[in-house]
Amino acid sequence: MHTFPTSSRYNDITAPSMRRADLDVPALAAFSWLRRGARDLTLHPAASLVYGGLVTATGLLMLAFGAHPYFLAAALTGFVLVGPILGVGLCELSRRDESGLPVGFDESLRALRPNRRPLLQLSAVLALAAVLWFLVSIGLMRAWLGPLAPSIEASMWNSRFAQLGLEQWSYWIGAGAVFGLSCFALTVVAVPAIIDRGVSMAAAMRASLATVAAHPIPCLIWATLLAVLVVVAFASVVGLLLIFPLLGHATWHAYRDLTMRR
Known part of the structure; x- marks a missing residue:
């Protein structure tokens, strides 16, 4: 377990004061988090891009089987929901840099061992949420719209985006947005809190x-930016190489601004 700072700069992460909007967080703070995340990426490119490369390789593997819309939906929604766990090492890099500690890929792994249990529990919850969302969304759209797509065999020879109509995509995206925002509200500062404070899942x-309740506008804008950047990353595929570490670093700065007094 970590030994955490006791300076007045730090609030108790579970204190009742966290439920009040008593921290001055601008509505457009998310853009500052991205800017600071980009700075961390440029300061520590080697370690950061290792994570970007690992996620990019995983994304390419998923999309290699993604000609069918079911597979595409699973890849995108799974990444959005499980992404916070994949960014543990990036949050640790930013935390260590801010604290003046040695920073490198090996050092970024040090957050895993002392926080193994809550991180594994959070991973399991997010993985279950990804599977649940996929099954529920497919079930709902089959009930509303009938068979959603042609056979897998036929899909392999056609454009994946041409297989669904606008109404079908609208239902899918709308349902995914509701589910994704729910998961976002549960995890927006979860990973940084675990590695920084050693708290339970x-x-x-x-x-x-409590953070989302206290700062709904900054959090909503942050959630929107996350969704847009993930779509951009998957659209270019190799964009994951840079966008994923950018978001991982930015998540740390979001946590700092949303939960700690300056």
């Missing part, structure tokens, strides 16, 4: 919910 999720 439940405490980290409570802190995330």
Whole structure:
């Protein structure tokens, strides 16, 4: 377990004060988080791009089987929901840099061992959420619209985006947005809280919910930017190489601004 700072700069992550909008967080703070995330990426490119490369390789593998819309939806929604866990090492890089500690890929892995249990629990919850969303969304659209797409064999020879109509995509995206925002509210500061404070998964999720309740506008804008950048990353595929580490670093700065007094 970490030993955490006791300076007045730090609030108790589970304190009742976290439920009030008593921190001055501008509505457009998300753009500052991205800017600071980009700075961390340029300061530590080697370690950061290792994570970007690992996620890019995984994304390419998923999309290699993604000609069918079911597979495409699974890849995108799974990444959005499980992405916070994949960014643990990037948050640790930013945390260590801010604290003046040695920074490198090996050092970024040090957050895993002392926080293994809550991180594994959070991983399991997010993975379950990704599977649940996929199954529920497919079930709903089959009930509303009938068979959603042609056979897998036929899909392999056609454009994946041409297989669904505008109405079908609208239902899918709308349902995914509701589900994604729910998961976002539970995890917006969960990973940084775990690695920085050593809190339990439940405490980290409570802190995330309190953070969203206290700062709904900055959090909504942050969630929108995350969704847009993930779509851009998958659209270019190799964009994951840069966009994923950018978001991982920015997540740390979001946590700092949303939960800690200056």
